[in-house]
Amino acid sequence: MNIWNTTSDFILLGLFNHTGANLFLFVMVLMIAFTSLVGNALMIFLIHQDARLHTPMYFLLSQLSLMDMMLISTIVPKMAADYLTGKKSIYPAGCGLQIFFLLTLGGGECFLLAAMSYDRYVAVCHPLRYPILMSWQLCLRMTMGSWFLGAADGLMQAAATMSFPFCNAHEINHFFCEAPTLVRLACADTFVFEYVMYICCVLMLLVPFSLILISYSLILAAVLQMRSREARKKTFATCSSHLCVVGLFYGAAIFTYMQPKSYRSANNDKVVSAFYTIFTPLLNPLIYSMRNSEVKEALRKYMHQRAALSHD
Numbered sequence: 001m002n003i004w005n006t007t008s009d010f011i012l013l014g015l016f017n018h019t020g021a022n023l024f025l026f027v028m029v030l031m032i033a034f035t036s037l038v039g040n041a042l043m044i045f046l047i048h049q050d051a052r053l054h055t056p057m058y059f060l061l062s063q064l065s066l067m068d069m070m071l072i073s074t075i076v077p078k079m080a081a082d083y084l085t086g087k088k089s090i091y092p093a094g095c096g097l098q099i100f101f102l103l104t105l106g107g108g109e110c111f112l113l114a115a116m117s118y119d120r121y122v123a124v125c126h127p128l129r130y131p132i133l134m135s136w137q138l139c140l141r142m143t144m145g146s147w148f149l150g151a152a153d154g155l156m157q158a159a160a161t162m163s164f165p166f167c168n169a170h171e172i173n174h175f176f177c178e179a180p181t182l183v184r185l186a187c188a189d190t191f192v193f194e195y196v197m198y199i200c201c202v203l204m205l206l207v208p209f210s211l212i213l214i215s216y217s218l219i220l221a222a223v224l225q226m227r228s229r230e231a232r233k234k235t236f237a238t239c240s241s242h243l244c245v246v247g248l249f250y251g252a253a254i255f256t257y258m259q260p261k262s263y264r265s266a267n268n269d270k271v272v273s274a275f276y277t278i279f280t281p282l283l284n285p286l287i288y289s290m291r292n293s294e295v296k297e298a299l300r301k302y303m304h305q306r307a308a309l310s311h312d
Helices: 020-049 057-087 092-125 129-135 136-162 181-184 192-224 228-257 266-288 291-312
Strands: 010-011
Touching: 010 057, 020 057, 020 266, 020 291, 057 092, 057 136, 057 266, 092 129, 092 136, 092 181, 092 192, 092 228, 136 181, 136 192, 181 192, 192 228, 228 266, 266 291
Parallel strands: none
Antiparallel strands: none
């Protein structure tokens, strides 16, 4: 078997073909990506502008929006350029950077969602001690830890993936460089790396997920002890938004990175990858803005201010 020179380009086969139906889907994806960027940018802007949202909870939410914006910016521009120009090549360095940023942002979001669940646990179960148990210092440490752990995982997996020799069949049946897809092209025994990568993914997904389950188990126990129906309703409304985001993110991530190799297919991988890199970032600001009265009030306040200024 011939070994392909890793200094040559990879070829991304893409997500869509050049047909009428696929052109329509391509335009829809671009619209969704643009809406997602605007929605997440608006969320960050409102949190920065409104003093009432200057709390650890909303700071963590702004970091989630930032990660989602970066995720879309890592994937969609290259995919769109490839489709419009027909040039589907990508440099090995660019491929490695896509893997690094994808895993950094994905891993960072795992731990950030765990930090957000801890914030909800403290707010519900220990409201009087919230300023102590969820101090700004702890919030910043958890945020920095999320970015650091995600970057460490991304750097390790990107460097290891790009260190393999690749075969002549250098076409990637995907619309971006993803470690599990790229490893299939390697002309070397990748069993040890795939096993280690699987263990890393299990740890990066299940450790934060376990913390989230523990937090919400304690929250549920506290809610069931509340006598006020109004208090229970308010608590469920506050926590349900975060649970929706957790379900969407972890469902797609577990399907992508923890599914046995024998059950994987290129088409399924592309659909699931499109869901968690393009569609999920759109749903996050929609879920939080539609189900959060404080965010909606901040938006109304900003719109009234803009309207008042336009009439002056």
